[in-house]
Amino acid sequence: MLLARAVLRRDAAQLDARLEAHDSFYVGTDVFDTFLIHNDLWWIGRRQRDPAEFLNEVDEARRRALGGVFSPSTRRQFEEMLDYFGEWPFIVRSSSRLEDRYGNAFAGQYDSVFCSNRGPWQQRVAELLAAIRQVYASSMSEEALRYRERRGLLGDNEQMAVLIMRVSGTAGGRYFHPHAAGVGLSVNPYRWNPRIDMMAGVIRLVAGLGTRAVDRSDDDFTRLVALNAPDLRPATSFGEIARHSQRRMDAIDLLEDRVVSGPFAEMVRDNPDFPLDLFTTREDWDKPPFLTFDRLLAETSFVADLRTMLERLHAAYRHPVEIEFALNVLTDGRYRINLLQCRPLQVRSLEGTVSVAPPADVPRLVDAQGAVIGPSRIIRPDRLIHVVQSRYAELRQDDRVAIARLVGALNRASADRTLVVLGPGRWGTRDPWLGVPVSFSEINRVAALCEIVAMNDNLIPDVSLGTHFLNELIEADMLYFALFPGRSGNRIDEEAILGRPSRLLELLPHARRFADVVHVVDFEPGSATLFADAERQQVVLACA
Known part of the structure; x- marks a missing residue:
């Protein structure tokens, strides 16, 4: 933030009169390191860099971090900071070495905590210290560690600083x-x-x-x-x-x-x-x-x-x-x-083109028109996971959550596959009644992800650029597209998809009760092609 403001002062001086002055404190990584040592977290942090045991102590790390204490001198400085803010709300934001450097998005991996900063002075001090502890704890969470492991960063020493910023507004x-x-x-x-x-x-x-x-x-x-x-x-x-x-x-x-x-x-x-x-x-x-x-x-x-x-x-x-x-x-x-x-912003490419039109004489499993995120491309999938909307709609909430875990298991079982996933409503939703509540780690090997807009008549695809979920899709160079059943240019040949043998029970024998909800199709090499044209906002999945 401070570097960006310095760039704008140098290169866009005409904006200076319209930029609100920042009002923030930077708490360096030395405070984080001291906190780890004083609260017996240092060696847990070291062991979390070992691929064989990095998840073994996540619960203990969180317990110690949230219950940790700061040295008297550090606490006094935080109290002086609070006196400076008065009773104005502030936010405690992560600013770590790994998330701020080039190469990895770290979208939503670490916490940011708003503090209303109202009430008795001791209550406000406790609120500030709890917020800092929460940010520190998030750096040792299972979600953050799994992200670092996927990105090849587990062995790197994460150094967590925080920014404590006055909230802009009235x-x-x-x-x-x-x-x-x-x-x-x-x-x-x-x-x-x-x-x-x-x-x-x-x-x-x-x-x-x-x-x-x-x-x-x-x-x-x-x-x-x-x-x-x-x-x-x-x-x-x-x-x-x-x-x-x-x-x-x-x-x-x-x-x-x-x-x-x-x-x-x-x-x-x-x-x-x-x-x-x-x-x-x-x-x-x-x-x-x-x-x-x-x-x-x-x-x-x-x-x-x-x-x-x-x-x-x-x-x-x-x-x-x-x-x-x-x-x-x-x-x-x-x-x-x-x-x-x-x-x-981690973007692999924006310059994709599709120079070959989908062949007219090859049967199409999917035609989608209207919402495509990512560059144009041709994908040759060899596996399709289809969550059947009509069956999914009949499930209870806990079974819908189980479907999300099932998709995650199929994702892990498809490491050597080029994977296309189709499903109803919003992928990554927090509400199972609106879609499939997967985490990004459960679809991180997918080449193309389709949201079939059939869960709710008023629900349109959440083209939520800038959100943590979409940033992870962009970072992974994953194609996102939506299919609108009943709208011109949109069609899914579900009969043809379900008519092909499903490999679900071969891959996951324990998933028998969901065999009519999740259908897994393997294509012969080269027989299926997905054409994505970002300029025309069109996707076609054709299969001989």
Whole structure:
């Protein structure tokens, strides 16, 4: 964050008047190392670098970290920091050696913790120390260790620093939040319209805290903005735009001392300075407004400022970057952008092309039109995992979770395969009623992932660029696409797929009760081809 701000001061001085000054403290890795030693965690950390035993003590490491103590001198410095902030909310963010360097995304592997910073002084001190302990504990978690193992980083010495930052925003009644926040990528892997320049960048914009931009919100939508064509959006008609606009927002509840989500209209009701005219649109005068950010994008220099910011940072880093930012609008209509984070974005390629059209005389198992993330490419799969929507819809919640674990087991059993996975609703959802609740590690060997939009009539694919889940897909160079049954250009020949022998029970004999839910097809070498055209937003899976 500090480096990125220095780059902008040097290379984009015209933005200086619109950049909000940062207000943060950096807690170095020496404090982390001392904490490990004082709380008997040092040798556990060393053993976690051994591939043979790295998961053996994760529970003990978490227990010791969350119950750890700081030296008296360190605690005094934290207390002085708290006196500086007064009762203003702050966030404790990880800033580790491995996550900040080039080569690996570390998307969502380490915790960030908001602190409302209200109440008696001793309570606020305890809240700060608990937040730092939580960030430290996350560096030794099973999820983080498995990620490091997958990326060949287990033997590296992870050094955890933290940033303690004043939260950007103001209080509107009981709720504290910035007016808007978001994630920006200096390259755009989702070209839903030929006018979009993939090198111009993209932002994902939300009202309120940026937590809804970096985490998938299965109950809501966000505004996706291609920076060279901000008027374009995946939804086309006015009705679609209204249905697919953000309805809920996140804020710090100053009474309950936690981050909460609630209906947008209710959260801003007591905030007379919220820029409703700039952020919202009405379909009719007698209907409530909904969030579009149209005037912000069309009538201010916000888009130009974000594009300049991303271009300058991309050039300075000599690499695609990802930023997090907050936005606050002043009462006179001017605005301030707070650059909260800048890290290298792990993108393997954006320059894929498909020069060969799908053959007209070869049977097609899948035709999909409408949402493709990733560069164009041709994939020659030799295994297909299909989660049958009609059967999945009949399952109880615990069985849906079991299906996610089953997909993970098949993923691990397919290390030497080129794998395509089809399934209903959202992959990676936290809500089993909306899709298949896998973690990324359970699909990390997949070449192409398809979301069949059939779980809910109002559920569209969550093209959630900038979220931790999508960043991991992009880092892995995985193709994502959606299939809309019943919509023109979309079709799945489920009869042909299910008519082929399933290898599920050969691979996982214990999975017999789910044999009609998960179908595993192996293709003869060279018989199946997946054609993905990102410019036309079209995917075809053909099989002789």
